[in-house]
Amino acid sequence: MAAAEALFAFWRDAGVDACFEAEPVDRTVFVAPVAAKGPATITPLRAPGAPPSVDEAAVEARRLAAGATTLDELAEAVAAFEGCPLRAMGARQSVFARGNPQGSLMIVGEGPGAEEDVRGQPFVGQAGQLLDRILTAAGLLDEAFITNTVFWKTPGNRTPTPQEQAVCAPFLERALALLKPKAVLLVGAAAAKAVLKTDDGIMRTRGQWREWRLSEDGIAAPVMATLHPAFLLRQPQAKGLVWKDILDLSARLRGEVVEPGA
Ligand code: URA
Numbered sequence: 001m002a003a004a005e006a007l008f009a010f011w012r013d014a015g016v017d018a019c020f021e022a023e024p025v026d027r028t029v030f031v032a033p034v035a036a037k038g039p040a041t042i043t044p045l046r047a048p049g050a051p052p053s054v055d056e057a058a059v060e061a062r063r064l065a066a067g068a069t070t071l072d073e074l075a076e077a078v079a080a081f082e083g084c085p086l087r088a089m090g091a092r093q094s095v096f097a098r099g100n101p102q103g104s105l106m107i108v109g110e111g112p113g114a115e116e117d118v119r120g121q122p123f124v125g126q127a128g129q130l131l132d133r134i135l136t137a138a139g140l141l142d143e144a145f146i147t148n149t150v151f152w153k154t155p156g157n158r159t160p161t162p163q164e165q166a167v168c169a170p171f172l173e174r175a176l177a178l179l180k181p182k183a184v185l186l187v188g189a190a191a192a193k194a195v196l197k198t199d200d201g202i203m204r205t206r207g208q209w210r211e212w213r214l215s216e217d218g219i220a221a222p223v224m225a226t227l228h229p230a231f232l233l234r235q236p237q238a239k240g241l242v243w244k245d246i247l248d249l250s251a252r253l254r255g256e257v258v259e260p261g262a
Contacts, residue, residue, distance in 0.1 A: 057083030057167040065174035071101040071145070074174055078151050084167050086152035086160070092117050097147040097175065098124075104253055105143045106181040106221070107131075108172065110150075110190040110228065111160045117153040122146050127230040131187065134229070138246045143253065145179055147172065149194045165194040176212065177219045183252050184212055184221050185245075188228030195223060202227060207245045209252075224249060 052060070060083050068074035075096040087094075095112035098121045107123075115125035123131050123146050135141040150160040150168045172195075176184070186192045189202040196210055205225045213220035226245040227238055251257055 051085060051088075052083050054163045054166055058170060061167060062170040065170040068174060068178070071097065071175065071178050074171060074178060078171050081171070084150065084152055084164060086111075086150060086154060086164055089152075089155045091152035093120050094151045095120055095122050095148070095153070096151050096171075097145060098122055099145040100142060101145060101179065103143040103145045103179070104182040105140055105145065105249070106176060106179055106184045107144050107146045107187060108184060108191045108195060109146070109148045109187045111148045112151070112153045113157050114153060122148050123229075126233060127228065130229040130232060134242065134246060138250050140246070140250060140253070145175075145181065147175055149191050159190050162194070165190070169194070173214050173216075176221060177214060177217060180219065181221055183249055184223040185249055186223060186225040188225075188231070192225035196225065206241065207248065222252065 051057075061081055064077040064081055065074065068077045075094075078096045079094045081094075091112075095116045099107075109123060112122055113125050113127075116122050116128070122128070131146075132141060135144055149165045149172060151171065154160050154164070184195075186195050192202055192205050193199065195212055196205060198205060202225060206227060207224065209222050209224050211220050212223040224245060226242050229242075232239050232242060
């Protein structure tokens, strides 16, 4: 047992945070299911223990999210949700949100990293500390409710897949419906692509106001994307672009923006 524990500790310290099968699986190859001949009368059942499909998981996520009437209840619903494949890929716990549940600003990042996985809160690592400094400088930290597109860390801190984001989206949308913020800030390309439903790069989408409207209950909020603080740690010369976006955001939160047609 001691030898096994020492080996696991060695792997953990070396950065190993996920287990893979001995034989490599080429997941870039998509094998299309063979089309059934004749009238389809039999619905294939999922093998016992097999993970739910994205659609099945999203339905379950929507059911759980709809039952939450507060953001605290929503955090509990996320923690109870078993349909996100990331849960089985080495995450320690769900990481839902931090900040002001009555705030006027919702911030959506990509997904929790290793530090967030340990502490159970989003944006608490180096990038999160930079985000907090930016929000503090703009006087917005106390207004912010901070969450992500997915609520479990990804193996090796990779970008979450659109499928993983789709499975978690009902919780994110419910957070928008419960918080009803005056504005939403998307940080980074992965959050921008998922919420704005676009393939455009972040340099094209950043700094522009759009509307995030939920199809079900008609709730909507103005939304803007900006660069991720992790990117700013690598490319500090881009901080000016983010600061421009933040000033624009701050003006909108203070009501200094005239809505078109108003
Ligand atoms: N990066 C993110 O996008 N979200 C976090 O919570 C932490 C880092």
